[in-house]
Amino acid sequence: xxxxxxxxxxxxxxxxxxxxxxxxxxxxxxxxxxxxxxxxxxxxxxxxxxxxxxxxxxxxxxxxxxxxxxxxxxxxxxxxxxxxxxxxxxxxxxxxxxxxxxxxxxxxxxxxxxxxxxxxxxxxxxxxxxxxxxxxxxxxxxxxxxxxxxxxxxxxxxxxxxxxxxxxxxxxxxxxxxxxxxxxxxxxxxxxxxxxxxxxxxxxxxxxxxxxxxxxxxxxxxxxxxxxxxxxxxxxxxxxxxxxxxxxxxxxxxxxxxxxxxxxxxxxxxxxxxxxxxxxxxxxxxxxxxxxxxxxxxxxxxxxxxxxxxxxxxxxxxxxxxxxxxxxxxxxxxxxxxxxxxx
Amino acid sequence: xxxxxxxxxxxxxxxxxxxxxxxxxxxxxxxxxxxxxxxxxxxxxxxxxxxxxxxxxxxxxxxxxxxxxxxxxxxxxxxxxxxxxxxxxxxxxxxxxxxxxxxxxxxxxxxxxxxxxxxxxxxxxxxxxxxxxxxxxxxxxxxxxxxxxxxxxxxxxxxxxxxxxxxxxxxxxxxxxxxxxxxxxxxxxxxxxxxxxxxxxxxxxxxxxxxxxxxxxxxxxxxxxxxxxxxxxxxxxxxxxxxxxxxxxxxxxxxxxxxxxxxxxxxxxxxxxxxxxxxxxxxxxxxxxxxxxxxxxxxxxxxxxxxxxxxxxxxxxxxxxxxxxxxxxxxxxxxxxxxxxxxxxxxxxxxxxxxxxxxxxxxxxxxxxxxxxxxxxxxxxxxxxxxxxxxxxxxxxxxxxxxxxxxxxxxxxxxxxxxxxxxxxxxxxxxxxxxxxxxxxxxxxxxxxxxxxxxxxxxxxxxxxxxxxxxxxxxxxxxxxxxxxxxxxxxxxxxxxxxxxxxxxxxxxxxxxxxxxxxxxxxxxxxxxxxxxxx
Numbered sequence: 001x002x003x004x005x006x007x008x009x010x011x012x013x014x015x016x017x018x019x020x021x022x023x024x025x026x027x028x029x030x031x032x033x034x035x036x037x038x039x040x041x042x043x044x045x046x047x048x049x050x051x052x053x054x055x056x057x058x059x060x061x062x063x064x065x066x067x068x069x070x071x072x073x074x075x076x077x078x079x080x081x082x083x084x085x086x087x088x089x090x091x092x093x094x095x096x097x098x099x100x101x102x103x104x105x106x107x108x109x110x111x112x113x114x115x116x117x118x119x120x121x122x123x124x125x126x127x128x129x130x131x132x133x134x135x136x137x138x139x140x141x142x143x144x145x146x147x148x149x150x151x152x153x154x155x156x157x158x159x160x161x162x163x164x165x166x167x168x169x170x171x172x173x174x175x176x177x178x179x180x181x182x183x184x185x186x187x188x189x190x191x192x193x194x195x196x197x198x199x200x201x202x203x204x205x206x207x208x209x210x211x212x213x214x215x216x217x218x219x220x221x222x223x224x225x226x227x228x229x230x231x232x233x234x235x236x237x238x239x240x241x242x243x244x245x246x247x248x249x250x251x252x253x254x255x256x257x258x259x260x261x262x263x264x265x266x267x268x269x270x271x272x273x274x275x276x277x278x279x280x281x282x283x284x285x286x287x288x289x290x291x292x293x294x295x296x297x298x299x300x301x302x303x304x305x306x307x308x309x310x311x312x313x314x315x316x317x318x319x320x321x322x323x324x325x326x327x328x329x330x331x332x333x334x335x336x337x338x339x340x341x342x343x
Numbered sequence: 344x345x346x347x348x349x350x351x352x353x354x355x356x357x358x359x360x361x362x363x364x365x366x367x368x369x370x371x372x373x374x375x376x377x378x379x380x381x382x383x384x385x386x387x388x389x390x391x392x393x394x395x396x397x398x399x400x401x402x403x404x405x406x407x408x409x410x411x412x413x414x415x416x417x418x419x420x421x422x423x424x425x426x427x428x429x430x431x432x433x434x435x436x437x438x439x440x441x442x443x444x445x446x447x448x449x450x451x452x453x454x455x456x457x458x459x460x461x462x463x464x465x466x467x468x469x470x471x472x473x474x475x476x477x478x479x480x481x482x483x484x485x486x487x488x489x490x491x492x493x494x495x496x497x498x499x500x501x502x503x504x505x506x507x508x509x510x511x512x513x514x515x516x517x518x519x520x521x522x523x524x525x526x527x528x529x530x531x532x533x534x535x536x537x538x539x540x541x542x543x544x545x546x547x548x549x550x551x552x553x554x555x556x557x558x559x560x561x562x563x564x565x566x567x568x569x570x571x572x573x574x575x576x577x578x579x580x581x582x583x584x585x586x587x588x589x590x591x592x593x594x595x596x597x598x599x600x601x602x603x604x605x606x607x608x609x610x611x612x613x614x615x616x617x618x619x620x621x622x623x624x625x626x627x628x629x630x631x632x633x634x635x636x637x638x639x640x641x642x643x644x645x646x647x648x649x650x651x652x653x654x655x656x657x658x659x660x661x662x663x664x665x666x667x668x669x670x671x672x673x674x675x676x677x678x679x680x681x682x683x684x685x686x687x688x689x690x691x692x693x694x695x696x697x698x699x700x701x702x703x704x705x706x707x708x709x710x711x712x713x714x715x716x717x718x719x720x721x722x723x724x725x726x727x728x729x730x731x732x733x734x735x736x737x738x739x740x741x742x743x744x745x746x747x748x749x750x751x752x753x754x755x756x757x758x759x760x761x762x763x764x765x766x767x768x769x770x771x772x773x774x775x776x777x778x779x780x781x782x783x784x785x786x787x788x789x790x791x792x793x794x795x796x797x798x799x800x801x802x803x804x805x806x807x808x809x810x811x812x813x814x815x816x817x818x819x820x821x822x823x824x825x826x827x828x829x830x831x832x833x834x835x836x837x838x839x840x841x842x843x844x845x846x847x848x849x850x851x852x853x854x855x856x857x858x859x860x861x862x863x864x865x866x867x868x869x870x871x872x873x874x875x876x877x878x
Contacts (some may be wrong), residue, residue, distance in 0.1 A: 196720065196732045203717055207708035213665055213695060213703060214717040215686030 007312035011305040020295055028294065029287030039290060041174035045244060047282030048177055049074065049256040052236035054274045055188050056111070056229035060125070061264055062076030062192060063225045064205040069114060069129030070233040071257025072136035076110040077103035077234025078138055078241050082157055082248040083148065084239075086162035092163040099164060099238050101154065107234015108227040110136065115226025118217040125226075141250055148248070156249035166243040175243035181275065188271040191228075201225055233257060254285075262310045284309060330337065348410075348424075349374040349551050350395070350520060355404035358389050364390040369405070372520070372553060377546055379566035379583065380555045381595050383767070383795040387575040389431070389554050390431030390842035392522050395553075396428040397421040408520075419448075427513035428522040431555075431766065431793060432701065433505050435512075437498035440489055445512045446476045476515075483514050486567040499627055501652030503534050510541070518582025521545065522553045527561060533856055534650065539565055553863045557795045560587040568690045571595050587778045592796060607672065612641040613676075615784045615815035616662070621671035623657045632657045633839040634671070639732070639784060639815040648855050658700055659788045662817070663695045664688040676783060689718060694782035696773055696790045698819075700766065704773045712751050714761040714772060715741035719780050748775035749801065751789045767794040774802060778809055785809060803829055823852045824861055837862035 012022035018165055033039035053070040060067040081103035088095060113132060117123035141155065150158030166175040192198040204209040204221045235255065243250050263281055267274030288302030350372040357365045362570040365387040372378045373488040382388045393399045397408060397415030406413050408424050415421045418428070435444050489507040506526065513521055519844065523542070527535040542552055542565065554566055562569050562583060571725065578594050586594075616639040626629040626636050632654045639645045649655050660666035662673065664685040672681045675691045683691075697703035705714045716737045724740070727733040734757075741756040750771045754760050761769060777785060787806065791799045803814060806816055806829060820826050826833055827847045835843040835858040843850075843858045858864070 178581075190731075194732065194734065195730045197730065198721055199732050202709055203706050206709045206713075207702075209703050210706050210717070213663060213697070215684070215689040215721070216717075217684075217686070238616060260539075273806070342444050 001295075003312050003316035004309070006316075007309040010312070011308045014301050014304055015297065018297065018301065025291050025295055027298065028291050029284060033287045033290050034283060036289045037171050038173070039286065041171040041267050042286040042289070043279070043282045044178045044181070045173055046281055047278050048180055048243070049236040049240050050263055050285075051181055051275055051278035052184060052232045052239070053256050053260035054267065054278050055184060055271070056107075056233035056236070056257075057260050057264035058267065058271070058274050059188075059192075059201070059229040059232075060115070060222075060225045061199045061268060062205045064208065064220060065115075065225065066126045067111070067114070067129050067226060067229050068126050068261065069111070069133045069257070070229070070260045071255060072129070072133030073111050073230040073233035073251065074237040074240075074253055074257045075133075075140050076138040076237070077107035077231075078237030078252065079136075079143060079148075079249055080106035080234070081238030082160065082241055085160045086148075086157060089161065090163065093159075095163050096166070097298040098241070099180060102236055103234040103238035105234070107116055107237065108178060108231035111226040111228075111230015112223055113171065115223040115230075117224075119222035122273070132330065137250075140248075144248065144250055150247070153184040154249070158241065159247050164242055165246060165340070166239070173244075175239075177239040177243040180235070180239060185271055185275045188274075192271060197221075197224065201220045233260075259306075259310075262314065264309075266313055281306070336343075347374045348372065349408070351407040351410075352395070353405045353407070355391065355394060355406065356402045357387075357394060357399060358402045359403050363575050365394070365572075368572070368575075368577045370570045370577055370580050372551060374551055375546060375549065376567040377542065377554055377565055379562040379569035380553055380572065381557075381559075381562055381569055381591060382572035383595060383797055386572040386595075386795075388572055389524060389765070391572070392428065392524060392553070392555065393427060395421065396522060402705045411435070415794065417783055422516050422518065425517075425519035426522065427516055427518035427520070429506070429509040429513055429524060429526060431510055431524040433502075435497045435505060435508060438496065440496055441500075441508050441511075442477055442480060442493040442496050443507060445480055445493075445515050446495055449510075477511075478575075480511060480515065483511055487514070487544055488537060489541065503530055503651050506530070514545075519548070520551045522551065522555070525557065526554070527556065527558065530651070533859070535561070535592075557799070559591050559796065562591060563588055595796065601627055612813070614640050615676050616817070617661065617674040619672050620667040621658065621661055621673070623654075623661050623666055624669060625657055626652075630669070631839050632661065634834075635839070637817075637841075639817050639832070641783070641813045641815050642810055643831050644810055644816040644818055644829055646826035646833040647817065647836055648823060648826050648833055648859055649836035650859050651818075651821060653859075654834050655788060655836060657839075658817055658836070659695070659698070659786050662688075662784075663693055663785050690721075692783035693782060694718065694777035694785045696770075696785070696787040698788040698792075700769050700773060701762070705761045705769060708760050710757050711745065711750075711759050711761055711764070711772065712738045712741040712756045713777050715744045715756070718776055722780075744772065744775040744779055748772070748805075750775065767798045769828045770794050771798060771801070774805060778805060781812065782809075782814055785814050786814045786819075787816065790818070791820070791822060791825060792799075799825075823855055825828070826855070827852065835859055 009024060009306060015022040034043055035237050044251065053074055056070040057067050057227040081099040084099045084102050085095065088098065090098065100245060110132065112126040114125040119127050144155040144157065144274055150156060164306050166177050168175050192201065199219050200211065200216045203216060204218055210217055237253070259281060263277045264274060268275035285308050288305060290297070291297050292299045292302055347502045348371040352371065353369050355365060356363065368387070368391060380388055390399060390790045394401050397418045400416070406415070408426070413424055415424070436447070439447070439648055461609050477493055484490060487510050491500065491504050491507050491511070497508065500508065525773050527538060530538055546552060554565065556562060561593055566583045569583050570581060570593065571578040571591065574593060616635045616637065618635070621628065621634040621635045621637070635658065637645070647655060647658070657666055661668055664680070664683050668682060672679065674680065675688070675693060678691060680691060701707055706717070719725065719740070720732060720737065725736050738757050744750070745756060748771045750764065750768050752764050761772065764772065774790065779784050782792070785806070790806070791802050794802065803825065806818070810816055818826065820829060830847055833845050833847060833850065833855065834841045835855060837859065842862045
């Protein structure tokens with residue numbers, strides 16, 4: 001809590017510099033915006049992709065792996081889901097599940113690549129998943145200027161048919177995709193804390209050598225966490241398209257897949273913590289967009305505030321968790337020095 | 344021996360929340376003495392020493408060094424004052440060389456007069472000055488007989504060698520007081536003897552040593568005085584010459600300890616393990632197991648004696664499917680398991696107590712419950728539908744293990760991380776996990792290493808009970824007393840091969856020691872009695 005306050009105090013500096021009253025901005029972000037239906041809708045809608053992509057990072061993290069490629073998996077899900085929507089003229093109750101299914105499968109398969117490479121050939125999953133993200137976003141760029149380009153000359157698809165749009169409730173922006181928050185929070189919790197697989201993931205994440213001796217297949221676990229994570233990110237992608245934008249275009253994701261890393265780190269103690277972290281980022285992002293309009297704050301500054309907040313929270317977390325080991329950091333520091341000296 | 348107190352500790356207390364690890368501990372260490380510190384697992388020895396070394400700050404009480412009160416904020420303060428420590432669990436960086444590990448954290452090279460400005464520093468990188476630390480290390484190593492190659496990487500060394508590096512690391516820092524936390528727990532008898540000579544040499548050179556151990560005969564043989572800790576309180580400090588081992592044991596555990604286990608004759612039955620021609624490589628891809636044949640029968644304890652690093656670890660890991668075989672065959676109860684996965688070995692009823700509790704024996708940051716169940720979680724006992732796991736049942740199972748095997752320090756099985764247990768209690772938890780599943784074959788690598796006398800007795804008793812239930816046990820140990828006490832047969836491993844097969848009745852510690860260190864039959868007559876537990 002203190003860290004949030006500290007982050008807000010530091011974030012006040014650029015706001016003051018712009019001649020904006022930070023207290024007014026903060027009241028808007030944390031009080032006014034969440035308490036009106038439009039603001040709340042925005043927050044929830046923003047939280048959905050953050051949470052799902054957050055889980056996509058969190059799940060491999062539990063097994064000791066870093067999925068930096070949630071953004072790529074999200075893109076692949078969005079592409080495949082959109083392709084299904086644009087090419088099949090099925091009724092809504094068949095089309096929507098099909099879109100979600102194929103988006104999930106595509107994201108999962110895309111996630112399987114770094115998982116498989118790590119499990120079978122010990123390829124660093126951080127690098128492979130990140131590279132695959134660039135591959136996916138660039139490929140999306142190609143598709144949107146080529147095979148999937150719609151009318152109007154923009155690098156975007158046509159509008160998805162009405163049957164492919166998620167219905168909204170209570171507010172025109174509040175699509176039913178927000179139930180994913182509840183569904184996947186519960187499923188994620190059950191998976192990690194009630195199933196055999198969840199137990200194996202925890203064990204592999206804590207001590208792979210011990211897990212292997214216990215008869216757990218590291219290979220299977222590594223591939224599975226990446227597949228499930230990728231599938232969740234893929235679903236996040238199609239929810240964003242079918243629920244919010246209505247068509248696929250290049251900048252449809254404000255880097256949800258990367259913010260997801262911060263979400264997963266912040267919520268690394270459990271699935272519900274990931275949900276809270278996603279919600280927190282949802283509040284700041286949605287509120288930020290609002291004050292950009294109402295108080296004429298440049299959106300770049302909003303990103304600065306978000307970044308500062310992440311930085312503060314993660315640093316504070318790190319210091320809190322590592323207090324005892326701080327003394328070792330000294331030797332780690334001189335370790336670097338030693339390496340310099342040797343090179 | 345001087346009577347000046349080098350180190351005085353007064354009413355030192357350390358609390359972790361509600362747990363009092365050390366309660367008003369008062370004792371003093373005289374200059375130039377070897378001061379023993381004795382206590383059961385969890386008696387507060389390690390915490391006490393960590394306070395002296397600046398790793399923990401005391402809740403209350405004072406530490407005086409050469410009469411001056413000290414406050415250590417970090418190990419660096421302690422080292423600067425002149426206190427060095429060799430930990431039970433080594434603090435080395437495996438990826439780096441011995442030399443790099445030793446000089447790590449030193450801000451100056453060992454020739455401070457020449458390295459003043461940046462230019463000099465920079466130049467010194469390219470001149471002979473860089474060899475100064477190397478010369479110093481080699482010199483220290485020669486003087487004290489701590490024989491290690493300064494350029495080998497630490498991960499390539501076995502545990503005994505790593506310990507020598509740790510001691511060199513401490514000596515390199517010009518200390519007056521050296522704390523050795525269970526130094527011989529990982530050494531063979533012969534290596535221990537060499538270590539003792541080293542310690543005596545250190546003391547002759549003016550060093551003072553605090554020597555922490557579980558082994559009573561080491562206290563007897565090595566120390567001038569001994570302080571006994573029990574449940575975080577200092578029971579007494581006594582002159583070693585004035586007490587017997589039995590008296591020390593009683594001070595330590597507060598009850599009489601049974602030293603010799605009664606061992607009933609057990610009928611030997613069908614073989615549970617038949618292995619032939621086993622060959623395997625170590626982590627450096629060097630052959631370390633050169634064709635061994637091994638049979639363990641139901642209800643039989645086969646002891647493997649050997650100096651650490653002669654292929655024991657590789658043997659144990661091959662027999663659970665964790666390390667690939669280069670050649671050879673393994674059958675468990677007649678079923679061929681050559682090249683099978685660890686899971687198939689687990690399912691075939693093979694249990695394993697690894698040499699390194701933290702690295703291979705547990706998932707340290709997971710709860711006791713997670714750790715208690717990980718060999719049994721796949722059985723129908725915890726089944727809850729096809730995919731689900733019965734966590735409630737598992738917690739209950741973990742509690743029953745904790746109670747049944749007297750694992751202390753567990754507040755809540757679902758919350759207390761296994762890594763927070765003391766070494767001996769963690770070992771009990773591991774044994775509980777491996778034995779409660781009633782294995783057909785138990786492979787135990789150094790199960791009593793670094794465990795206190797009371798727990799050792801427990802652990803050996805557990806193995807004997809398990810044997811009576813028909814489990815075949817392969818016991819790899821460096822403790823010859825243990826091997827002679829519990830084994831039905833003893834094999835000596837030397838450079839990856841068995842060089843002797845014998846029984847406890849036919850052999851002696853002396854003969855085993857000779858085979859272990861030379862691989863050959865003794866060529867001379869045995870000397871007089873070698874000191875040993877209870878003898």
